[in-house]
Amino acid sequence: MKTFLLSGALLLLATSVSFSQQMTQTVRGQILDQDAKSPLIGATVQIVGTDPILGAVTDLDGNFRITNVPVGRASLFITYIGYEDKAMPNIQVNSAKEVVLNIDLVESIDKLDEVVVTAKKDKSEVLNEMALVSARSFSVEETQRYAGAINDPARMVSAFAGVNGDAQGNNDIVVRGNSSKGILWKLEGVEIPNPNHFANEGATGGPVNALNSNMLDNSDFFTGAFSPEYGNALSGVFDIKFKKGNNEQREYTTSLGVFGVDFTAEGPFKQGYNGSYIANYRYSSLQLLSDAGILDFNGVPKYQDGSFNIALPIGKKQYVTMFGLGGISNISQTETDEEDEDIVLSRGDFGARLGVVGVNHTYFINDNVFVRNSVTLSLSGQTSNYDMNEDTGFRDVEDIDLNKNSVRVASTLNYKLNAKNKFETGIIYSRLGYNAKVDLYNYETKTKDTWLDDKGNTGTLQAFGSWKLRFNEAWTMTSGVHYFLFALNNTQSVEPRVGLKYDLNSKQAFTAGFGLHSRLEPVSAYLAKQTQEDGSLLQPNKNLRTTKAAHYVVGFNQVLNQSTHLKLEAYYQQLYDVPVEKDASSSFSMINSSGAFVNESLVNEGTGRNYGVELTLEQYLNRGFYYMSTVSLYKSLYTAQDGIERTSTFDGNYIVNVIGGKEFKVGAADRNRVLFVNAKAALIGGQRYTPIDLEASRELGSEVRDDANPFSVKGDDVFFVNLAIGTRKNRKKTTSEFKIDVTNVTNNQALVNEYFVAGTGNIVKSYQLAMLPNIVYTLKF
Structure with a gap:
């Protein structure tokens, strides 16, 4: 009743x-x-x-x-x-x-x-039922709806509490003051390489995401105290799901926009069988225009990507899915003299690639027990060549050819004992292969040094166990442990985790969580070589351990009405075993790195602290209107080998986001036309950077930072407004959508960083991404 x-x-x-x-x-x-x-x-x-x-x-x-x-x-x-x-x-x-x-x-x-x-619909309730704190689900529609997201899940989550993006245009994700390299990407339950075009070594973001929103299903994003199944993650987790294709009829989507031309097809293999496929391919619009001779300018970004998901049910008890993701990208640029464009100061070519294919097999033993096994193959890599013009001609400054591959085998057992108890246990083995050659010019010795020259493989072993206990309708607890082993140097990590949720009533809930977490540095850091005076090569970092962090989180959720809720979370993170330079006077710490090659001698003697409070007020889409406002106040600190605690480069102190949108039915009812308007405004504390020593840079011929005053300069506060407006029209068998999505409509230009240009001997200021319009037409049929 x-x-x-x-x-x-x-x-x-x-x-x-x-x-x-x-x-x-x-x-x-x-x-x-x-x-x-x-x-x-x-x-x-x-x-x-x-x-x-x-x-x-x-x-x-x-x-x-x-x-x-x-x-x-x-x-x-x-x-x-x-x-x-x-x-x-x-x-x-x-x-x-x-x-x-x-x-x-x-x-x-x-x-x-x-x-x-x-x-009620509460987006703090995520797909992963083991997650009780610092988690948020997001839908494919949100990646397409949020102004400035450009159909990219990484850009979309920058509107969430505690999350910051890159003001200069990349989709790097900084969570609660941590480096973006602490992000773990998972696809269909399996760890994958950085799924972005033009990705640098060690980075987890890039200018363009290779994950197409037309392929995505509802997914999860985590910002701390992850559940026991997630390993090799320090700051955040993207748990991405591909949607299954329609298993009854064929359907298609095509779109044309500034960032690419793509086509998606889905449908059944045959009538009467529940199996289906969905596949997508995208090609860079700018590259298409360049190939046709219509567009010609310095540094045309060229990229293409594809993905697929195949679902194959076998009887009543078995289910097989095959999935894949691949992308290649390349950009060639030359830097010319400002007064004479015929004088080339430098020239470079950069290329990146990634690929993932996998098979998941699920077997239902009975109504309460199922086993999921998976096998995946992946590869990633980059090539880079950079030459600088000097009096004697072009000098070869950088030669990079980096190739990484992995084979991952995983098995997970899920057992539901009863309504109160669920258990999950699993094991993951990863064979990590590498073939790396990196030569960089040493401006001090005037020689070309080898930073990497290795070919081989190593591996990781992960195991976990989780227990979800619902004491009653009010109290829920998840607990468990994650084990991590890095075979290269036998580094081990045992990581206990626990989460609690107490529903005071149907509208109020308290949460708390704790977890130990660890993250490998990029493999290039372990294999890095130093050239000795006698010409021999030394690998100083082969025994480096993983960076670790203890996460503490408490939260409160208040449902205000059927579509509106308020969420408050406070957190403290203690980072330890952080790799820092083995020099008692050095302030260098890997905490401040977001992706690059390093060959410093490192030891696990650094520490760090991140703490803050986050507030989210959100109304889910209701009667065509939605909004979300988030406020994040935080500190990010680190201590290197010199023993001095300093602000990290990611210590922006505050992030304020306001997003919203409205759908309007326009015209006669039988025209089925909708006008939609979406907007996002953000105010973000400036990122910190180390000032440049101009005289030393000119004398050396390469950028020299004032390491005696690390991260002592704070960039300008970043303010921007994104605006998207468009129409959607339904016809008998088709749906069309036209959208204009403009990033930074006010063209605000906050100072973000500074760089030394050797060709001119001057400092160049770097500002936030200028106004960028994206026009997209989409047709579904």
């Missing part, structure tokens, strides 16, 4: 949908037990706000189908005896593509007592 009353209340609150002269579409999917992933038979699904009510009941495989759903926004309400009710508001329904959903329900603990469950 109470579920019926709740359904009625939702019907009164939801926006009514008029059927007159409206196009319709099918909404279907599968409903599973969240822990056991077994199908729920007889669950009820209804479209809120329809008259007469549209709904369906799941079949023997947990599948449901609702036809004749009006295009626009639809809200689902799902109920099942013995399980908590679930609401899924404001799902976009268009005329071109069916809506196919995979929905998990949580089994109720107090089955014998009558429990009132308030259905």
Whole structure:
């Protein structure tokens, strides 16, 4: 009876949908037990706000189908005896593509007592049920909706509390004052290389993401105190999921924009079989124009990427998926004299590549136990050649040819004992191969030095165990341990973790979490070579241990109404075993590195501290309107071998974000046209940098920083406004969208850093990314 009353209340609150002269579409999917992933038979699904009510009941495989759903926004309400009710508001329904959903329900603990469950959509509730703190789910629609995100999940999450991007244009993600190299990328449950074009060694970001939003399903992002399954991560985790293709009909998406031309196809392999495929290919628009001879300027960025996901169910108990991601990128640039463009000061060519293919096999032993095994192959690398013009001709300054590959084998066992207890345990082995040759010019000795010259392999072994215990409807605990072994030098790390959540009532909850975490440095740091006076090569860092951090988090969540919530989190992170230069007077620490080659002699004797508080006020899309405001106040400190605690380069102190948007129905009802406007405004504390010693730089012929005053200069506060406006129109079998998305519409120019240019002997100031318009036309059919 109470579920019926709740359904009625939702019907009164939801926006009514008029059927007159409206196009319709099918909404279907599968409903599973969240822990056991077994199908729920007889669950009820209804479209809120329809008259007469549209709904369906799941079949023997947990599948449901609702036809004749009006295009626009639809809200689902799902109920099942013995399980908590679930609401899924404001799902976009268009005329071109069916809506196919995979929905998990949580089994109720107090089955014998009558429990009132308030259905709500809380994005602090992530797909990974083991995560209770510092976690957020995001949808593919959000990557396409947020102004300035450019359909990139890395740029989108920069609007979340505690997260900062790169003011100069890369999508590097700085979480809670940590270096962006502490980010772990996972795809379909498996660790992958940096999925960005033009990626530097050790970096986790880049100018353009190779992950296409048309391929993404709902995914998770974590900012601290990760659950036990996540290893080799220090600051944040992207847990990316590919969506499955439509297994009943063929559907296509094509788009043309400033950043690329791409095409996506999906569909069934054959009628009557539940298997499906989805594949995407993208080609750089600027490269296309350059290849056609229409565009010709210095430094055309050239890139292309592709991805696929193939789902192959085998009977009732087995499921196989095959997935892949690949990309190549290249840019060639020359620097000329400002007064005479015929004089070339320097020239360089940079290329990067990545590739991942994998197979996941899931076997359901019974309704409560399943095993997932996976095998993946991946590769990544970069080439770089840089020459500088001097009086005697061009000097060869940089020659890089770096190739890395990995084979990963993983197995995970999931066991749901009952509604209160779930266990998860797994093991991951990674064979890491490398073939690296790096030669860099030494301006002090006037010789070309070898920094890397190695070919071989090593490996890592990870194991974890997790236990989720729901004491009652109010108290939930996740606990476990992660083990990490680096075979190159037998470095080991045992990392206990625990998370708690207490639901004071249906609207208020307290959370707390603790975890030890570790992260490998880039393999190039371990293999780095130093040239000795006698010409021999020394590897000083082969025994370097992993950087470690202890994360402490407490939080409070307040549901203000059906679509609005408030979240407050405070955290403290103690970093230790940080690699620092083996010099008692040195202030160098890898804490301040975000990706580059190093050959300093390093020891694990550095420390660091990050602490802060974060506030999020958010209204999910409701009646065509949404907003989110986040405020982050924090400190980021480090201590190197000299024993002095200093602010790190990432100590910006504060981040304020305000985003929002509105959808308007325009024109006659039968035209099915929507106008949408999205905006983002941000104020970010300036990044710190070490000043340049100009005289020393001119004397050496290369940039020299004043290491006696590390990170003593704070760049300007960065302010920007992003604005996106567009229209979406549904026709009988197609949906088209036209969008203009402008980054930094006010063209604000905050000073971010300074660089020395050897060719001119002057300091050049570097500013935030200038105004950048992105025009995109998308057609779905």
